[in-house]
Amino acid sequence: MKWTELRQQTCPVARGLSVVGDRWTLLVLRDCFFGIRRFEQFQERLGITRHVLADRLRTLESGGLLRREAYQDRPVRHEYRLTDAGRAFFPTLVSLMDWADTHVPSETGHSVTLVSTDTGDPIRPLLVDQTSGAPVTVRNTRALAQGEPSDKAG
Amino acid sequence: MKWTELRQQTCPVARGLSVVGDRWTLLVLRDCFFGIRRFEQFQERLGITRHVLADRLRTLESGGLLRREAYQDRPVRHEYRLTDAGRAFFPTLVSLMDWADTHVPSETGHSVTLVSTDTGDPIRPLLVDQTSGAPVTVRNTRALAQGEPSDKAG
DNA sequence: CAGGTCAGTTCTAAATTAGAACTTACGGTA
DNA sequence: TACCGTAAGTTCTAATTTAGAACTGACCTG
Missing domain, CATH: 1.10.10.10 (Winged helix-like DNA-binding domain superfamily/Winged helix DNA-binding domain)
Incomplete structure (x- = not known):
């Protein structure tokens, strides 16, 4: 490909x-x-x-x-x-940053922190479903191809 | 590099x-x-x-x-x-998928839909701050390097 | 006119990838 | 025993991509 x-x-x-x-x-x-x-x-x-x-x-x-x-x-x-x-694309980049911050070790410790422009508080990013507010995880979601009724996806 | x-x-x-x-x-x-x-x-x-x-x-x-x-x-x-x-890493991949679904045109229309395992309803992913619940966007956040007091980041 | 800046392009050598065949270690069949 | 098939790779050569550095215009400043 x-x-x-x-x-x-x-x-x-x-x-x-x-x-x-x-x-x-x-x-x-x-x-x-x-x-x-x-x-x-x-x-x-x-x-x-x-x-x-x-x-x-x-x-x-x-x-x-x-x-x-x-x-x-x-x-x-x-x-x-x-x-x-x-x-x-910003949320995708932030997701990557957050993942790497936790899972790809750095010898220099925390390096970049995302803070709120309003409050200055650090931001802890979380991907949720817009309507239900539930976190999006492998476990509670399933990917459906168009026309595909049901299939394993996790 | x-x-x-x-x-x-x-x-x-x-x-x-x-x-x-x-x-x-x-x-x-x-x-x-x-x-x-x-x-x-x-x-x-x-x-x-x-x-x-x-x-x-x-x-x-x-x-x-x-x-x-x-x-x-x-x-x-x-x-x-x-x-x-x-x-x-799942949320990062979902973010990418969601971004591409909206911003990289496909001739075949929607192809993959993420649905809730519980309800079967389609999921609309959104990156929010875990504590405030506010969406994470370029506008309302700022990236701070460690030890850096204030700098433009959007 | 000499020197500097910006946004690239061009060059060669090194590294990576594509595409296909080959290898190892089995298990089954004739 | 010989042959076929499967799984998970490795090895090979040719094509593509990248690194690193120099070069090119089109301007500006002194």
Whole structure:
């Protein structure tokens, strides 16, 4: 399976990965949420090769997560800004951050804390069902393919 | 930056990606949540090359998400089962699925629906703060590096 | 005009992946 | 005993991707 095939898969996870299923893509995206917008800044912070950075920015742009925007003429200079679809990715990134914070050990201890803009209190992320408020876990959910009446999924 | 360097980063997103920052790794993990456990099954379902599959299973095992377990002797045959850390990754995968379902268009329409095991009702995932119940968005949260008093992060 | 900045592109060598065949260790069948 | 099949890999070569570094325009400043 190649990247192009991934995009045409039925499973949304596969389709999602066709855009963000690469470490550099996700690190670029993370930096976007930290307010980074320009080529040189990404390159310096990430230590990514310029070639790959250019490629990943194109991927994110064509995937609809970033918008390339001129911030000056003469010479034309562009910056990359999050779109609504890009901002909508935030919970996924936070989920990953939260998981890694707990399950991928760090020798430096806690490193990044998410706090509320309002209260300044630390945030403990939890994925719930919007209507019932119940936490989403392997145990209490089941994945159904369209048209599939019942099948094991946990 | 190489995969080994990624693991030593301060940022939990980078550390997380040192384990799951690869499309195949995440597709293998997805199939684990669908109940797949054996080498041949993964290989057939994913169309991944056997070489890469063996490598990704090792990555997931050494990352603590999967446990390699003998299910028979003579000849010894192993299967790969989710650990607690692996199961804890579920919300992240669901977040990704939910994001992609909305933001990466599919020609086949909705494909996978998550339903409650109890009620059978469809689940609408939402990331909230565990204590306040408020949704986690770019706007109402700020990332603080350890020791960093205040900085832009959205 | 020399030097610097920004956003890339181009180059070669190294690493990774695809695709297919091969290996090991069995168990069953003729 | 020889042959077939299964499971879980390993090994092989060729193609693709990445790393690392230098180069390219198009401008700006002194």
